[in-house]
Amino acid sequence: MLVGIKNGIRINAYILSEEDKIKIRETRITCPACKEEVILVDGIKVITHFRHKPNSNCQNSGETQEHIKMKVACYNILKK
Numbered sequence: 001m002l003v004g005i006k007n008g009i010r011i012n013a014y015i016l017s018e019e020d021k022i023k024i025r026e027t028r029i030t031c032p033a034c035k036e037e038v039i040l041v042d043g044i045k046v047i048t049h050f051r052h053k054p055n056s057n058c059q060n061s062g063e064t065q066e067h068i069k070m071k072v073a074c075y076n077i078l079k080k
């Protein structure tokens with residue numbers, strides 16, 4: 001998922017700066033749907049996003065990279 005919640009504020013992983021990514025890893029981010037803690041995933045081959053911890057029962061867990069890419073494409077179109 002692209003959005004996590006930090007202290008009640010929505011955080012978009014896709015637009016985080018490198019500095020923000022470091023800060024985010026030091027804080028508790030939760031899923032907007034199930035309120036479980038999520039993990040920031042970042043790398044060369046993946047779009048920066050939040051992921052549920054293993055064995056999550058949330059319906060928002062397990063999004064594929066294609067799903068996330070589609071969300072980013074929609075985000076980029078709508079922000080214009």
Ligand SMILES: [Zn+2]
Pocket residue numbers: 031032033034035036052058059060061
């Ligand atoms: Zn969730």
